[in-house]
Amino acid sequence: MLFYLLEVRVKNMKNVLSIAGSDCSAGAGIQADLKTFVANGVYGMTVITSLTAQNPQKVKMLEDVSIEMLEKQTEAIFDVMEVSAVKIGMLNSKENGEVIYEKLLKYKAKNIVLDPVMIATSGNSLIKDETKDFLVNKLFKIVDIITPNLDETKEIVKIILNNENIENIDSIEKMKNYGKVIADFTKKWVLIKGGHLSNSAVDILMNKDEIYILEGEKISSNNTHGTGCSLSSAIASNLAKSYSMLDSVKKAKNFVLSSIKNSVDFGEIAGTVNQMGEIYKNIDIEKLY
Ligand code: PXL
Numbered sequence: 210m211l212f213y214l215l216e217v218r219v220k221n222m223k224n225v226l227s228i229a230g231s232d233c234s235a236g237a238g239i240q241a242d243l244k245t246f247v248a249n250g251v252y253g254m255t256v257i258t259s260l261t262a263q264n265p266q267k268v269k270m271l272e273d274v275s276i277e278m279l280e281k282q283t284e285a286i287f288d289v290m291e292v293s294a295v296k297i298g299m300l301n302s303k304e305n306g307e308v309i310y311e312k313l314l315k316y317k318a319k320n321i322v323l324d325p326v327m328i329a330t331s332g333n334s335l336i337k338d339e340t341k342d343f344l345v346n347k348l349f350k351i352v353d354i355i356t357p358n359l360d361e362t363k364e365i366v367k368i369i370l371n372n373e374n375i376e377n378i379d380s381i382e383k384m385k386n387y388g389k390v391i392a393d394f395t396k397k398w399v400l401i402k403g404g405h406l407s408n409s410a411v412d413i414l415m416n417k418d419e420i421y422i423l424e425g426e427k428i429s430s431n432n433t434h435g436t437g438c439s440l441s442s443a444i445a446s447n448l449a450k451s452y453s454m455l456d457s458v459k460k461a462k463n464f465v466l467s468s469i470k471n472s473v474d475f476g477e478i479a480g481t482v483n484q485m486g487e488i489y490k491n492i493d494i495e496k497l498y
Contacts (some may be wrong), residue, residue, distance in 0.1 A: 430472060
């Protein structure tokens, strides 16, 4: 009897790398990034910066990987793989930040999206203070876009202006002003995420010459763990596929919106976004295999 093995390969799939922390409950971090890559049709890879023992309520423990382990993971990828875009998430220690900085320069990495992760959804800090300075003064200068939320924007502006007394961001006007400080300082694209504004869900995309006000649908949900990670990873996926920065961000926003609308509910505790939600609605998995 003859068996024919039919091998179907996905042609021209772009490779995208996430350099980020692990969230064992898989709502955020590299786990969210990998799900985002799958849902966006790119081949996802991961370099892990830190392990966290956490659930949606609390980070119980955080441990950075060693410098050598971080170096080896990065080399293992870049030595042999084509990398069409990079997303950077949690970077706790400055030493780990320095490794990433050197490697990205060495390998001439392109399409770099930096999510300046500072605080977990549960409220625990995911970055050392000295690393914040390193991000702003070094890493920001070699990436293509930075995607801070309102609290992170405030922290970044404090560092750039060397002023502790920066007001909270409570309006679109302030988002624009603070965004301009960051864009002028870095000469890069900045996406200020306004999801935490009380009455709107406007994001502002800008660089030193252009500004786009991106209106969003505000949906009240308790299941938003992973939105920031998913957004930055989706932007990286779109850049890898050669979309412009504006289109990459707009498509990523649509993706996150549908991931929130299809979120996973864990009952009492906060739920998480479901990156595969839209796809699941359109296919019957039981019939596939
Ligand atoms: O959402 C930011 C984030 C990034 N990376 C890790 C996280 C979180 C939030 O919880 O745990 C590992």
